[in-house]
Amino acid sequence: MEFCIEGISKQYKKTVLDHVSFSIASGACISLVGANGSGKSTLLSILAGVNKADGGSFFVSDDVSEESRRDLLTDGRLRNRLIGYVPQGTPLIEELSAMDNLLLWYSRRDIPESCENGVIGLLGVSEFLDVAVHKMSGGMKKRLSIACAMAGNPSLLLLDEPTAALDLPCREKIYGFFRDFKANGGALLLVTHEPEEITLSDTCYLLKNGQVSVYPYDGDVHTLAERL
Amino acid sequence: MNGRAYFHVQSKRLRILLKIMVPILAAITLLVSLGGYAAIHNTLEQNRMKIRVGICGDTSTPILKMGLSFLTAFDDAQYLVTLLPMEEEDALKALRREELSAYVVIPDGFEDAVNYNLDDAPIRYYSSRGQKGLSSQIMDQIAESISDMIVESNAGVLAYSDALVQDGAYDGVIVESLFLKDMELILRRNELLTYEELGITRGAGTFVYYLLCACLFLLLLFSLAAAPFFYGRDLSFERLVAARGLSGGKQVLLEYAAYVRLGLVWWIFVSAAFGILMLQESGGLSFALMCLSLLGAMLLFFAMHLFLYELLEGVVTQLSGQFFLYLMMAYCSGYFYPGYLLPKSVQRLSHVLPTGMSLDALLDAHKGQFPLIPYLGMLVLSLAFLFCAMILRTHRIRKGGKSA
Known part of the structure; x- marks a missing residue:
């Protein structure tokens, strides 16, 4: 299975995305880098169905599946089934516990199963199910956000700066989950400013002036910063 | 995303936030009651x-x-x-x-x-x-x-x-x-x-008039007590929910439903108080119409609260802006002085304000008349507020912008 992004365009006062095209194969991790305001989050929000594109398409290329060539930008039901999205910030309800937040996305009977063998357990969220979100650390919140996005076992996970402002142990836990997800055939698209996450990805794309190009990241942050 | 789950989660948020909202509401009620008491006595002197x-x-x-x-x-x-x-x-x-x-x-x-x-x-x-x-x-x-x-x-x-x-x-x-x-x-x-x-102020005695005004004013200020409910939202949450199939418009409607459910508890209490204070004096039909009008006012004001929280940015602007807006609307609609003491132009304006429409409905109901025109006005305004709130939420989710 491959997720293909073809010619996605978006214009506000200026052109933010200009016929952006690339693809993400199952089991791959793509990182998307770019300067602030370059359109990375806009692209992710379009792929997640939050924002509307002015043009282009987003589909699953799969010869055996019936879903092949159905546009995910317009087919909300298919998109919800195949794609998980973790936006910037804390997409959680602060007053409620982790359990209550999970209940928004999971059915009550799925949670114990996921705590034992699924993603809730893998991310370590089962350790703080009764803690209210406003009492959680940044890392706990981020792990809970990812657990929420993983409801329904999506095939592609879109993450907008998933480890921004987190400490090292937290990052490691999240990166461990990414590796597991990839190993099980899941695809990842990370919008990031973190060199560590770029290293984690199989391919790095640079978004500049509304267009994407492959950036062969070799660990040289200074060169990358100059290219942005 | 399941709409029912979203509604239950919002209701649960409100239940948790009650421990903050109830003391604020109690303080507002006390202030409004003192104001009402003073207004009644002031009116007696003026009369x-x-x-x-x-x-x-x-x-x-x-x-x-x-x-x-x-x-x-x-x-x-x-x-x-x-x-x-x-x-x-x-x-x-x-x-x-x-x-x-x-x-x-x-x-x-x-x-x-x-x-x-x-x-x-x-x-x-x-x-009177x-x-x-x-x-x-x-x-x-x-x-x-x-x-x-x-x-x-x-x-x-x-x-x-x-x-x-x-x-x-x-x-x-x-x-x-x-x-x-x-x-x-x-x-x-x-x-x-x-x-x-027999009554004087648009058919109601001074006590009844100011009781109705106090109830409506309290309902207006309910939004200040409910600030934690609106202020606690997060744009990224709204975006995630939208990405999973619950659009900004649906989110607004479900939050409104949860908010109204809390309002219904308030309505039951106030209707019971109306029953004790006015049922004997007003009669069954009038009492029933008044309760219905109060329900209409609650639906309208709550839609307006939702709209204003969507419209205004920043907690200071949201709270102070609403407070002064409500004071002005209440003044124009004769909540503090009987309407006939205000200039004719203000009296005319009052009838198209949510505050004035609600008071018109309650006063008509008190006289035993079915307040058809105020009800229609309230319905149209409620729908307009909800529609605008839905548009604003959808726009914010798409463009990104302020978190509530």
């Missing part, structure tokens, strides 16, 4: 100053003619009271239109009843509870007129007894028995005037 009284019935008899000219030309009452002769039916309509403060009905045969020391034709006096000052004024004047008549009748008794003594009668017995008879009649005649409250 002693400006009085237009309708005089109904036959005033052509010599005593009444003299009494009225005394009241309007010679007595100090001329500075307090304007007497307007009119038919009883017209007077009632004028009272409803707030053109009169009260009216007095002088029944046929009133003068004969006075002359013959009878109680069968009392003057009837109609006004807020016009008791007027009542005492009028009663003082009438008592004065009557005491004049009594002095004259006593003078008559003395003159008659003198005449009898001159004719050789034993004066002590005659004078004593005549005075006793006179006093007995005076003591029996204690019902020359009856007093009945």
